[in-house]
Amino acid sequence: MFDRRILLTTVAGLFGLSAFRWLRGTPAEAGEKAAEKFEITKTEAEWRAQLTPQQYEILRNHGTERPGSSPLLKEHRKGVFACAGCDLPLFASDTKFESGTGWPSFYQPIEGNVGKTEDRTYGMLRTEVHCRRCGGHLGHVFDDGPKPTGLRYCIDGFGLVFHPAAASAT
Template identity: 60%
Template sequence: MNRRDFLRAGLAAGVVLAMPRLLQAGEKRSNRMIKRIEKSDAEWRKLLTPEQYEVLRNEGTERAFSSPLNKQYDKGTYHCAGCDLPLFSSDTKFDSGTGWPSFYAPIEGHVETKRDFRLVWPRTEYHCARCGGHQGHVFNDGPQPTGQRWCNNGVALRFEPAA
């Protein structure tokens, strides 16, 4: 066996051994309790502003400190801008200093997570459980009781004040 064949065999063995873990890491965690909304690309474009479309449908990110929701601290609920599903309670909102609305917990069962490797290192991305709209990423540097920071694009949310 020459060196090239040895390297190929080693690479192939590594891929075979790593495949189950890579597939699991990219797996979407979903909630089957929420009925999914399916729309065509044209329907989403009619429903959303260009900025909302870029974030919700193309997994884009709005500029930091650009959302008025970043400094919104009234009592109420934050809904998905795509389908109006409530995603966060104002009771879980905090100022993370990052420039995006941040929460320490979503409403149970209303978001789905998946691994994101766009920036090389893995991150946990989350989406609305009903329309699949991209909301943001979750990090483990938030306050108690969860220690999590659900960092959300403000353009992907709509605030509904408490009655």
């Protein structure tokens, strides 16, 4: 009886430890994005001086805006959504769709401009997306989007700026 309790306690402890490590991620995973080299690097003071408080919270601290709070949620003009940190074009307006989530959603980024990392925060396994040029956090990508990709890039609108397409001469 005594040996069985020790065995069960040991097994439960090892299971709990491995679950904790999985939920928080390993140090290598935590530093994965930090180890990535970006074309644009600035000090935190420089980022704070350049960005609004909302932009800084999202792009630099991996924050999340309240659903429905971004003015870009209802932006339907033709143009490009770019990184608010470095102005790299990230999403074409024709890839934007209404997901009903309260965040601007796109089914495809501009090729090569959005990076991905594993995110294990909040006890979930998700794919975080960031700007390839400055490393700014943009949001997450999920596999419940529309055709043709089946992906939903759920993006914090305060991490973006919108550039309308130039009016064509008639």
